[in-house]
Amino acid sequence: MKCARCGHDSKYPERAGRKCPGCGGRFAFEPREGDPINDVAFDKALDWVSSGGTVAFTMGNLHHAVARRIAPKSFGCLLYAPFVVGILGGMVAVGAGRPGLAATLLLGFFGLGAALLVGNKRRPLGLTVPAFQALYRRWVDAHGRPPKLIPPPADRPAQLDPALTSELASYSFDRAVICDRAETVDLLLANDFHFENNCAVLSFDGHPRHVFATVRAMLRHNPRLEVFALHDATPFGCKLAWLLRHQPDWFEGTEVRVFDVALRPGQAARQPRLLWRTREDVEKHPALTDRERHWLGRYRMELAAFRPEQLVKRLFRAMNHMPEAASGDGGGGDLIWTSEATASDGGADSFG
């Protein structure tokens, strides 16, 4: 097993006390003693989730990144074995003058192969939160806290003096991203989405607490404000845009346009390997179609499953294209969101 610090490759008996014989550093994990992951794989998950240490990420992002690493591997070429066996068996059966058996073999093995392929593709993630937290604590004990990890959402004291707040509060934003979770807000803020896009970022339930009232009041100063709802594929998340349009303390009665960026079930279903399983009855709601209710009763998908770099790029692209693409009713964002995003010039890339 290789050391994540020095790269030294050691045999199990050489790692006495779980220490690397190359650099003396402590290993966080020992797969030979039942751990589901090794240090190099965890380190790769950190590198992946932070895009090489350049992008801030949440604990949820890391959870998903690690879960991907320890998800049972795809069976790769073995998945095609039933097809090969079916063809070979069929040929042998035909050679032996038994066409009926050949047809049976072909149908049977092809059916098995197809089932394995579909099942493999649709297998959702399986690392529970407590299990991940246990792994994370062991990583921190051995390697320290990852530098780009965003601390959990917390209340902070107001930082601005009243005179400055009073002046700034008279201005507004061009756009606002309203999220269903504080973690998503913190992810965007930590990666300067607000700064880069002159964009307010708030959660529906009032995060960040120390500026929430000020920023929400600022939004009212711009009648041409564009609002983008960003949420997990959960029953509450999928109601978010509807709630923003229909609640008086948000945008009911205004001409503000609210766009539902993601994640709707239709968008989430395109990423079957990022889903979590659930079982729940989802009540009827005007924001949910019957098909979405059915899906939400079986699956969840968190925005945290996306690599932060991708989330930011997809959101940027969606915000620049959805107002143009939409017919005015706030729809039409599925394809904008679901395709892989690179840095984009965006149709309304208005700032500097």
Next chain:
Amino acid sequence: MTDIAGAVGPIAPDTVERMLGGETAATPGATFGRKARPGRPGALHREGALFACAGHALGDDLDARLARDDFAGLDGAFAAARWDGTTLTLIRDPFGQRALFWTVVGGTFYFASELATLLAAPGVKVELDPIAVHKYLTFSFVPGEATPIAGVRRVAPGHVLTWRDGRVETRPWFVLEEHIAPVEQGAASKTLWRLALEAVGRRLRPGRAGLYLSGGIDSSAVGLWLKDAGADVTAFTLDFGAASVEREEAIEVARHLGLRHTLVPVQPAELGTHLDAIAGGLEMPFGDPVTGPHWLLGRAARAAGFDTVWNGEGGDQLFGGWTSKPMIAAAIYGGESETPAQQYLRSYHRFYGLEAELYAPALAAAVTPGERRATIARFLESDRAHTFLNRVRLTDISLKGSHNILPRAERMAAAHGLDLQMPLFDRRLAEWSFTLPTDLKLHGACEKYVLKLALQKRLPEAIVWRRKFGMSVPVTDWVLGPLRPVVETLLSDEAVRRRGLLRPEFVRALREGHDVAGETRRRRLGERLWALLMLEAWCRRFLDGRGRPA
């Protein structure tokens, strides 16, 4: 346009003439020179004192002003020098449109309004100043009095420099200060209209006027005021083909105002062949990709027989353009790890924060921490403005305006022998803008509100009130497309290694189309590559060639 140069101290009699190539005048101890196009503003005389001026002060005898040390209300676009037998005085216009470089070699003080002229002075060493490069890589221009050539400095915009008995002293003669006075919207828009018309009128000379018309509100406003002042205006608009963002708006404005209108096609491959001329014309490294198109605009205006062109630069800086918005967003949310100065540095979107990846070890070792923040803090933390918005405005005018927008535009016009008029960077207009309540600048999310109020009855509503669109230069397509051969040559691994400033692997990644992770805007890649391209082009022209064409 006119250029000047001079020397105070022991020199050979023909030194200034050889530096500048124009007429000279001398008094004991000093020689000044001027190189002028007929009819262009400028002066050289020795009536009482020796005096040389490039450009001109609006309606003023600058020589007399310098003699009296009187700068009240002084305005214009000029760089001038005066020698009274004991003291040399250099002065630059309030916003830094004209440049004035200086150095001291062997006890002789040399100055010139063009860098290449100064580098022709005997004994001037041409060695790179790494701090200036460090700042360039953050701002895309070099702010402050330093230049990228160690030992060569500039008079700061709105400053006076004196040289007496071997000692240099500088002091500001023009400072913007915030004095907000309550005013009704209607009255404010009328005052703006009056001041703007006066600003145009003071600069207007007989003959045809060329106008760089982008299709945005600022240049449209200048076109409107020129028409109102009775000028014969022809508009020039860049045509980026399918990538044009405001071309149709420019066509609409020209039609609305009844202006003759010329679309200037931009062929990026052609810019590649003129890169050395652009770098040479700019004199200082400027990394904004708008310089190439500006060079083409100047060429088109000159080819059409114009000798004066106008633009609408300054509206954002004076009246609260979009650049305030990111800073407001950052201030509201509060950076836990960054000061406003650091956030402002990041807003330039070049290489701030990427130093470890970009800088070669020698450059990294030469950089002292805090230089850039100190440059910003002088304005962003100044007590000359008390509102947050005006502190950002003051910083924008002093840095982005005076060290970037004005000089680069003037140089790209001058490269074709054009005088450039920027009436929005007018002293009275600027001083008045700092008396406005801030909500007349940024009104909710509406930028330049008072300017829009002033124009709403005279320009189409869609032009006045439409949302601001960003700079339209499709530079990423250029550097990864038609300009790729130039990029591959000037920024090859070997070229980068030989220059010794940057890490080849970082530049290579950009060349191959890989921007920094998390960058959402594709155009940033092109902006970064262009900035590096212009730095190398500048180094070749001025470091390797002392300002002579490659």
